[in-house]
Amino acid sequence: MTPTNALKIPKPVNAEQVDAESLDDVRFIKDANGLDYIEIENRYATAKIALQGGHIMHWQPKHTNAPVLWLSDQSRYETGRSIRGGIPLCWPWFGAHPTDSSLCMHGFARVTPFTVVDVGQMPNGYTRVILQMGHTENAQRQLSYPYTLVLTIEIGATLSIKLATTNRASQPFFMGEAFHTYFNIGDVEKVSISGLEDTEYADKLLEYWRDKQEGAIQFNQEFDRVYVSTNAPVTIHDTVLRRNITINKKGSNTTVVWTPWQKKAHQMADMPRDESWRNMICVETANAMENLVMINPGYTHVLAVEYVVTDV
Numbered sequence: 001m002t003p004t005n006a007l008k009i010p011k012p013v014n015a016e017q018v019d020a021e022s023l024d025d026v027r028f029i030k031d032a033n034g035l036d037y038i039e040i041e042n043r044y045a046t047a048k049i050a051l052q053g054g055h056i057m058h059w060q061p062k063h064t065n066a067p068v069l070w071l072s073d074q075s076r077y078e079t080g081r082s083i084r085g086g087i088p089l090c091w092p093w094f095g096a097h098p099t100d101s102s103l104c105m106h107g108f109a110r111v112t113p114f115t116v117v118d119v120g121q122m123p124n125g126y127t128r129v130i131l132q133m134g135h136t137e138n139a140q141r142q143l144s145y146p147y148t149l150v151l152t153i154e155i156g157a158t159l160s161i162k163l164a165t166t167n168r169a170s171q172p173f174f175m176g177e178a179f180h181t182y183f184n185i186g187d188v189e190k191v192s193i194s195g196l197e198d199t200e201y202a203d204k205l206l207e208y209w210r211d212k213q214e215g216a217i218q219f220n221q222e223f224d225r226v227y228v229s230t231n232a233p234v235t236i237h238d239t240v241l242r243r244n245i246t247i248n249k250k251g252s253n254t255t256v257v258w259t260p261w262q263k264k265a266h267q268m269a270d271m272p273r274d275e276s277w278r279n280m281i282c283v284e285t286a287n288a289m290e291n292l293v294m295i296n297p298g299y300t301h302v303l304a305v306e307y308v309v310t311d312v
């Protein structure tokens with residue numbers, strides 16, 4: 001693990017303490033369930049973030065004709081429940097907990113409140129939001145280890161996200177993680193994904209059977225593969241919405257690709273009952289399976305991704 005300086009984290013502020021007037025592109029709102037959100041509009045894009053889970057729900061650059069992130073119309077917006085769609089965080093494990101099946105899938109970060117550390121306009125006109133995950137009883141019960149988790153989001157014509165984990169303990173910290181991103185597409189049978197050719201994967205639908213990806217990925221049934229030991233950029237080619245979405249990453253050696261297809265989608269309470277499962281594909285920037293991350297005491301690991309949309 002190359003040494004990195006531990007992040008100097010400024011004291012978290014609450015949304016109310018940020019002078020919203022000084023940021024005419026940023027609004028802090030609370031819904032009827034008492035959940036907090038940040039809505040952003042700048043000259044490049046619109047976005048929306050739920051403070052619970054540091055969950056980016058919406059991002060649409062102004063140059064493209066549809067949101068880039070898919071959001072289920074059956075999603076629940078409740079304390080302690082993950083939003084179906086957008087970019088759920090998987091942390092500090094990916095998938096099932098390695099030893100305790102009673103703990104929730106994909107870890108607890110996605111249902112834990114984050115506080116606003118800073119919101120501001122960058123010199124290039126993008127909006128930068130810095131959030132820090134709080135320490136709740138639920139989180140403490142699942143992970144008593146001392147850590148700091150900071151999410152930095154830069155919103156503009158591209159979307160950049162960094163998840164920084166700092167080990168505050170005196171012994172190494174092992175973890176899994178992911179940006180479990182739901183991309184909005186025209187039709188899952190009319191997209192292809194390039195960048196994972198010849199990459200080894202574990203197929204979750206075949207009891208993690210290992211094989212190598214042959215050619216670009218296309219879909220005609222449920223698909224759930226964990227591509228390992230790859231730091232390659234990946235592109236979603238959408239012939240219906242006539243755009244490519246490129247996913248550039250750093251600090252990630254795993255890419256997960258998932259579509260539930262109709263049967264699985266209709267079995268999930270917060271997925272639509274109609275055919276709109278066709279309008280999503282998950283391409284997840286992760287560290288999982290043999291790519292778990294070890295962080296030495298006092299060090300910081302950063303999972304970083306950038307989404308670039310090109311209209312074709």
Ligand code: TA6
Nearest residue numbers: 095105106204224256258282284
């Ligand atoms: O990343 C793919 C996956 O692990 C699938 O196996 C499916 O479980 C999906 O995540 C959704 O998980 P969730 O816990 O968000 O319903």
